[in-house]
Amino acid sequence: MLHEPGPKPTRTDLAVVGAGPLGLVTALTAARAGLSVTVHERAADFSAGAGWRAGGMLAPEIEAEVSSPALVELGRRAMDLWPDLFPGVERNGSLVVAGPREPGALDHFAAKTANHRLLGADELAALEPQVGERFRRALFYPSEGHLNTRDAYAGLAAALAEAGVPILFSWTGDVADLAAERVVDARGLGARDRFPELRGVKGEMALIRCREIAIRRPVRLLHHRHPLYVVPRADGVYMIGATTIETDVSDTVTLRSAGELLTQAYALHPAFAEAEVLEFNAGLRPAFPDNEPRIVEDGRLVAVNGLYRHGWLIAPALAEAIVNLITDRSTPAHARDAQR
Ligand SMILES: Cc1cc2nc3c(=O)[nH]c(=O)nc-3n(C[C@H](O)[C@H](O)[C@H](O)COP(=O)(O)OP(=O)(O)OC[C@H]3O[C@@H](n4cnc5c(N)ncnc54)[C@H](O)[C@@H]3O)c2cc1C
Structure with missing residues (x-):
C-alpha cells in the first residue's frame, strides 16, 4: 500500500x-x-x-x-x-555597605531584604579585601550574580x-x-x-578602568542622597551606576551626575581616584506607574x-x-x- x-x-x-x-x-x-x-x-x-x-x-x-x-x-x-x-554569568554573590555617616542604613536594608548574611570586619576583609579596607560591616547576598x-x-x-x-x-x-x-x-x-x-526613568553610568582595584563582585553603597553600585568587568574595568531620575526628556549625562558618580566611587575606595574614565552614558529605563x-x-x-x-x-x-x-x-x- x-x-x-x-x-x-x-x-x-x-x-x-x-x-x-x-x-x-x-x-x-x-x-x-x-x-x-x-x-x-x-x-x-x-x-x-x-x-x-x-x-x-x-x-x-x-x-x-x-x-x-x-x-x-x-x-x-x-x-x-x-x-x-x-x-558568562558570574554567580559569586553581591555586597551592600554603608558609610559612617549613614547610621542604621545597613540594618534598615537588611530588614527589607532576605537571604543575606551580615559580615563583620574579618569576614569582609577575607571575602573582598579592598572593600574591607574602608568598611567594617557588609551585607552579603551569596545567591546573587552579575x-x-x-x-x-x-x-x-x-x-x-x-x-x-x-x-x-x-x-x-x-x-x-x-x-x-x-x-x-x-x-x-x-x-x-x-x-x-x-515612562522612561533616566539612569546615568560610567565605565572606568582601575587596575589597582580587584573587587570581584558587585558592591552597593547606601547613601541617603547618592546611592551607587560598582559592578566589576574583566581587565580592571568597572561599571559605576546609576542615577535614578524621573525624566524621559533627556538621555544625556549631566555634569552634576558625572561628578556624583565618580565621587561616590572614590568613597568606596580611594584608588578609584586614579581610574581612567572610559565612558559616560545614560539610558531610559522603561517603567509602568507601579x-x-x-x-x-x-x-x-x-x-x-x-x-x-x-x-x-x-x-x-x-x-x-x-x-x-x-x-x-x-x-x-x-x-x-x-x-x-
Ligand atoms: C543606567 C542603567 C543601569 C541599569 N542597570 C541594570 C542592572 O544592573 N540590572 C538589570 O537587570 N537591569 C538594569 N537596568 C535596566 C535594564 O537595562 C532594562 O530593564 C532593560 O534594558 C529593559 O529591556 P528591554 O529589552 O525591555 O528594553 P531595551 O533594553 O530598551 O531594548 C528595547 C529594544 O527595542 C528596540 N526598539 C524600539 N523600538 C523599536 C521598533 N519600533 N522596532 C524595532 N525595534 C525597536 C530598541 O532599539 C532596543 O534595542 C539598567 C538600566 C539603565 C539605564
Whole structure:
C-alpha cells in the first residue's frame, strides 16, 4: 500500500520585535522550545536600548528593597535560567555597605531584604579585601550574580545564530504589519504607542578602568542622597551606576551626575581616584506607574514591557512565561502577577 505523506509538520512562526535583553532572551528561549524565530530591531546594532547602558547586576534579593514579592520570585527563577542562556554569568554573590555617616542604613536594608548574611570586619576583609579596607560591616547576598551586559549581547547573538535565528537590524516596519503567526512586542520605550502610560526613568553610568582595584563582585553603597553600585568587568574595568531620575526628556549625562558618580566611587575606595574614565552614558529605563513588568496577550500578539531597573535580571523568567503562553503551556506561578 502506498503511504500518502501527511502534511509537513510546521513550526510556529514567531517574530520578536526589539533586540534588547527581553527580545534576545525571548527569541533564544522560543527557538530552543522549537519555534521558528526572527528578531526585528530598529537600530543598526545593539547599542540603542536601555540594556546597553545597564550595570548587569543580577540581584533579586536586593531588588526586594523597592519591588514586589512577585518580582523577587521572577528574579530568583531567572537566576536558575541564566547559565544556559549565557554561560558568562558570574554567580559569586553581591555586597551592600554603608558609610559612617549613614547610621542604621545597613540594618534598615537588611530588614527589607532576605537571604543575606551580615559580615563583620574579618569576614569582609577575607571575602573582598579592598572593600574591607574602608568598611567594617557588609551585607552579603551569596545567591546573587552579575554579567557583563555587552558580552551578554554578543553571547546571546552567537547562541541565536547557532539556533538559526536571524536578527534583522535597521528594521523600519510596523509591528501590526508583521505576517508571522505569533508576534512578541519587546520594544521597551519604543512601545509607547501601545502603552501610553509607559515612562522612561533616566539612569546615568560610567565605565572606568582601575587596575589597582580587584573587587570581584558587585558592591552597593547606601547613601541617603547618592546611592551607587560598582559592578566589576574583566581587565580592571568597572561599571559605576546609576542615577535614578524621573525624566524621559533627556538621555544625556549631566555634569552634576558625572561628578556624583565618580565621587561616590572614590568613597568606596580611594584608588578609584586614579581610574581612567572610559565612558559616560545614560539610558531610559522603561517603567509602568507601579514599576512592575506586564505581559499582555492580544490575539496573536504578546506585548511585554516595564522591565524598569531589573530587565537583565528578570528577562529569562519573563521569556519562559511568554513562550509558555505561546505554546499553550501553563504560566508558572512566579510569572502570573505580570500577566494581565
Ligand atoms: C543606567 C542603567 C543601569 C541599569 N542597570 C541594570 C542592572 O544592573 N540590572 C538589570 O537587570 N537591569 C538594569 N537596568 C535596566 C535594564 O537595562 C532594562 O530593564 C532593560 O534594558 C529593559 O529591556 P528591554 O529589552 O525591555 O528594553 P531595551 O533594553 O530598551 O531594548 C528595547 C529594544 O527595542 C528596540 N526598539 C524600539 N523600538 C523599536 C521598533 N519600533 N522596532 C524595532 N525595534 C525597536 C530598541 O532599539 C532596543 O534595542 C539598567 C538600566 C539603565 C539605564
